[in-house]
Amino acid sequence: xxxxxxxxxxxxxxxxxxxxxxxxxxxxxxxxxxxxxxxxxxxxxxxxxxxxxxxxxxxxxxxxxxxxxxxxxxxxxxxxxxxxxxxxxxxxxxxxxxxxxxxxxxxxxxxxxxxxxxxxxxxxxxxxxxxxxxxxxxxx
Amino acid sequence: xxxxxxxxxxxxxxxxxxxxxxxxxxxxxxxxxxxxxxxxxxxxxxxxxxxxxxxxxxxxxxxxxxxxxxxxxxxxxxxxxxxxxxxxxxxxxxxxxxxxxxxxxxxxxxxxxxxxxxxxxxxxxxxxxxxxxxxxxxxx
Amino acid sequence: xxxxxxxxxxxxxxxxxxxxxxxxxxxxxxxxxxxxxxxxxxxxxxxxxxxxxxxxxxxxxxxxxxxxxxxxxxxxxxxxxxxxxxxxxxxxxxxxxxxxxxxxxxxxxxxxxxxxxxxxxxxxxxxxxxxxxxxxxxxx
Amino acid sequence: xxxxxxxxxxxxxxxxxxxxxxxxxxxxxxxxxxxxxxxxxxxxxxxxxxxxxxxxxxxxxxxxxxxxxxxxxxxxxxxxxxxxxxxxxxxxxxxxxxxxxxxxxxxxxxxxxxxxxxxxxxxxxxxxxxxxxxxxxxxx
Numbered sequence: 001x002x003x004x005x006x007x008x009x010x011x012x013x014x015x016x017x018x019x020x021x022x023x024x025x026x027x028x029x030x031x032x033x034x035x036x037x038x039x040x041x042x043x044x045x046x047x048x049x050x051x052x053x054x055x056x057x058x059x060x061x062x063x064x065x066x067x068x069x070x071x072x073x074x075x076x077x078x079x080x081x082x083x084x085x086x087x088x089x090x091x092x093x094x095x096x097x098x099x100x101x102x103x104x105x106x107x108x109x110x111x112x113x114x115x116x117x118x119x120x121x122x123x124x125x126x127x128x129x130x131x132x133x134x135x136x137x138x139x140x
Numbered sequence: 141x142x143x144x145x146x147x148x149x150x151x152x153x154x155x156x157x158x159x160x161x162x163x164x165x166x167x168x169x170x171x172x173x174x175x176x177x178x179x180x181x182x183x184x185x186x187x188x189x190x191x192x193x194x195x196x197x198x199x200x201x202x203x204x205x206x207x208x209x210x211x212x213x214x215x216x217x218x219x220x221x222x223x224x225x226x227x228x229x230x231x232x233x234x235x236x237x238x239x240x241x242x243x244x245x246x247x248x249x250x251x252x253x254x255x256x257x258x259x260x261x262x263x264x265x266x267x268x269x270x271x272x273x274x275x276x277x278x279x280x
Numbered sequence: 281x282x283x284x285x286x287x288x289x290x291x292x293x294x295x296x297x298x299x300x301x302x303x304x305x306x307x308x309x310x311x312x313x314x315x316x317x318x319x320x321x322x323x324x325x326x327x328x329x330x331x332x333x334x335x336x337x338x339x340x341x342x343x344x345x346x347x348x349x350x351x352x353x354x355x356x357x358x359x360x361x362x363x364x365x366x367x368x369x370x371x372x373x374x375x376x377x378x379x380x381x382x383x384x385x386x387x388x389x390x391x392x393x394x395x396x397x398x399x400x401x402x403x404x405x406x407x408x409x410x411x412x413x414x415x416x417x418x419x420x
Numbered sequence: 421x422x423x424x425x426x427x428x429x430x431x432x433x434x435x436x437x438x439x440x441x442x443x444x445x446x447x448x449x450x451x452x453x454x455x456x457x458x459x460x461x462x463x464x465x466x467x468x469x470x471x472x473x474x475x476x477x478x479x480x481x482x483x484x485x486x487x488x489x490x491x492x493x494x495x496x497x498x499x500x501x502x503x504x505x506x507x508x509x510x511x512x513x514x515x516x517x518x519x520x521x522x523x524x525x526x527x528x529x530x531x532x533x534x535x536x537x538x539x540x541x542x543x544x545x546x547x548x549x550x551x552x553x554x555x556x557x558x559x560x
Binding site: 083084086110111113135137 | 363
């Protein structure tokens with residue numbers, strides 16, 4: 001039985017139900033607390049392109065999920081929706097798993113903004129393959 | 141046998157090979173000439189979320205493919221890569237098929253920038269569900 | 281005496297009071313109706329850089345003012361604020377006056393999104409020097 | 421006499437000549453090394469709006485200058501130009517001076533991307549009034 005807190009035991013099935021695409025692509029929630037969230041992309045048959053790099057839409061999905069998970073923890077508002085998201089691609093993502101970490105930039109009454117960094121788990125943490133800034137709108 | 145021109149007969153198999161995720165998600169190239177490109181999302185098992193709306197990463201993929209297809213036609217440079225993409229989500233995308241149309245904003249020597257609009261095929265054309273601005277970097 | 285409608289006679293003094301920087305930079309509101317707004321940058325001592333091009337922050341100001349003016353006309357809500365703005369710079373802006381035209385992409389309950397194009401008044405209208413996408417948050 | 425290194429003694433007159441708007445607005449370069457750059461906005465007659473908040477275009481200018489200064493230090497390439505810049509506004513900027521700090525996200529062959537945070541000098545460093553992501557194109 002769950003309490004009202006959004007911890008991993010509650011977040012994972014919620015993401016599986018809310019965004020089934022995440023599981024299809026091999027995206028899993030690795031960590032989530034009030035400070036940050038971490039999402040992992042494991043190897044999966046659908047994600048790579050010729051040459052072995054991870055396709056852009058999959059990194060977009062990682063960023064979107066990571067931001068949404070942190071929003072769940074910080075605001076406990078499952079009905080929030082992405083208002084806009086800018087993603088910058090820096091270099092081909094050739095190594096799996098990939099990690100995406102979201103941190104909070106702003107927690108307003110109606111809008112939340114997140115910074116998300118994506119890098120290969122086995123590389124230095126500043127060897128980013130992509131970075132995103134996502135703004136979510138809260139309902140009500 | 142193909143000539144050097146990037147028409148639909150050449151673009152479709154190239155996208156299928158270059159971004160297999162597109163076919164998995166049900167994204168197909170509907171039209172492409174020097175003025176615009178058009179990409180269609182048909183119904184598919186993976187795309188919807190509870191409530192029936194199309195997930196954000198799928199609209200991102202539509203925008204990215206539409207821009208890349210127009211780049212192929214205008215610049216004939218298959219090695220171009222997305223440098224950054226901002227996508228704005230305006231309302232839930234509840235009706236399929238969806239269309240994404242890309243037009244050119246700038247065709248520079250090294251950078252190309254596209255405006256992409258996404259709307260339901262059966263709705264008025266200005267009833268947008270999303271809009272994106274994508275910048276691609278050309279190699280060389 | 282003004283009615284409640286936001287027409288040019290009411291918009292111009294409001295911008296002069298609300299954003300005195302606009303007048304300092306030589307930005308004036310040229311047209312505004314429900315369909316679009318138009319802002320003009322005339323020659324002024326502060327705007328150019330060596331080589332004679334218009335500085336980026338000035339084009340940002342044009343885009344921001346154009347979007348806000350259209351918001352005034354469409355929503356009559358002077359307290360709205362820019363939530364985020366992406367501006368793409370395409371080529372040096374060497375000729376004055378410059379025009380910035382804003383059109384509406386989305387008019388939601390809490391968020392409005394605008395597309396803004398900037399080009400030299402004496403050039404072809406698709407010879408853009410910059411393009412912006414701006415999202416404003418409405419109060420309440 | 422200057423060497424080839426871009427230190428503050430060389431950066432400040434370069435910014436004054438390259439972007440005279442910065443001095444007009446009261447923007448000064450406070451620090452710059454390979455790790456980050458810091459730009460300060462002091463009180464000035466042109467910057468505030470009714471209510472005393474700093475106008476958006478001025479924060480845009482701070483972000484643009486901070487990124488360009490870090491580019492000068494890291495790449496020594498004065499001819500680089502802003503390709504695009506997304507700025508998010510989080511809360512009214514009511515207290516001066518304001519600081520803008522830029523750090524590097526990506527230093528590619530042709531493109532550099534910067535993260536810029538803006539906050540009041542006398543507030544906690546995570547009490548951001550704005551954040552920007554800027555991509556610059558290098559010549560050649």
